[in-house]
Amino acid sequence: MSVTHYKSSKGAVVIADMPLRYATNALNKLRRDEPERADEIEALAAHVDRLGAEEAAKAEQAEPDQPSMIGHNGGPQVEEPDAPAAKPPLTPWEAIKINFDDLLVEAGNWADGVEITTQDQADTVGRLRGMLQDACSAADNARTAEKKPLDDKVAEIQARYNEYIAPIKNRQPGKATKAIAALGNLLAAYLKKQDDERRERERAAAKAAAEAAAKALAAREEAKTTSDIAVMEDADVLLADAAALLKQAKSVSREKVQAGGGEGLRAQTLRTSYVVEPSGKEGAWNDALRHYMRTRPEAIRDLLLDLARSDVRNPGLRAQGIPGFIIREVKGV
Structure with missing residues (x-):
């Protein structure tokens, strides 16, 4: 019985439904890493050959051979067929999406839980990761360029209104x-x-x-x-x-x-508000810390953690150690 499914790391995939690039990547990976899965390799190879032949046939139909010159012997004029309509060029987003989709298919073939065992595999994965990083940078640049007209329009609208209604805390209040x-x-x-x-x-x-x-x-x-x-x-x-x-x-x-009011206007009244400031007494900060450690310990812990995360990035402070914290070294690409 011929094999109909490819056993990927994410489950069985119907081979007949696999796109050419996905099937090609899966076939190459099996040949490289798991040659013992001969039935799947054979089924994938047949599927890849069939899809390749179909794409070649489509390409040949899209560019037929030019007919030889006729009509020189006084025969009837032969009208040439209309040329196929040219496809519109890809938009920046369409090109970026196609590139991402292709790279993600390849990434899915590698990032399937199987460890890297050779330098060649590591180099391939490294290049793939670099290509994805470059694709992300290109996508971010394209995103910035695509939304710039909108940002400029929003900035122009904001500036127009801010001249009158910008908050009092702004550098230039309205x-x-x-x-x-x-x-x-x-x-x-x-x-x-x-x-x-x-x-x-x-x-x-x-x-x-x-x-x-x-x-x-x-x-x-x-x-x-x-x-x-x-x-x-x-x-x-x-x-x-x-x-x-x-x-x-x-x-x-x-x-x-x-004061004021009437004719649909709100009356102006006094509003009571409260401000807080340090008392200036000796030991006031310690008193405040003890108070909030008792009443809002989570907020104090979050504050201390933020301070420690900032200090650990400083080589000098990291070398001295941070009281109350353990510093672990973590390696990442």
């Missing part, structure tokens, strides 16, 4: 952004003053309400034991006054300090 910041600083000073005044009124109203409530409660206690109706009525009045003052204090606390 005109509108700077104006917003300046107006915000102007408003912040005024709104803070207004808010300070509101807080003072809130404190005064709360104090007055508390004092009135204390007086009203005292009068209420006195009214419980008095026989004077006027005293009772005075206690009720004081309680009502205290309730009114308390309501007024709550109203002051809810007052909004703002």
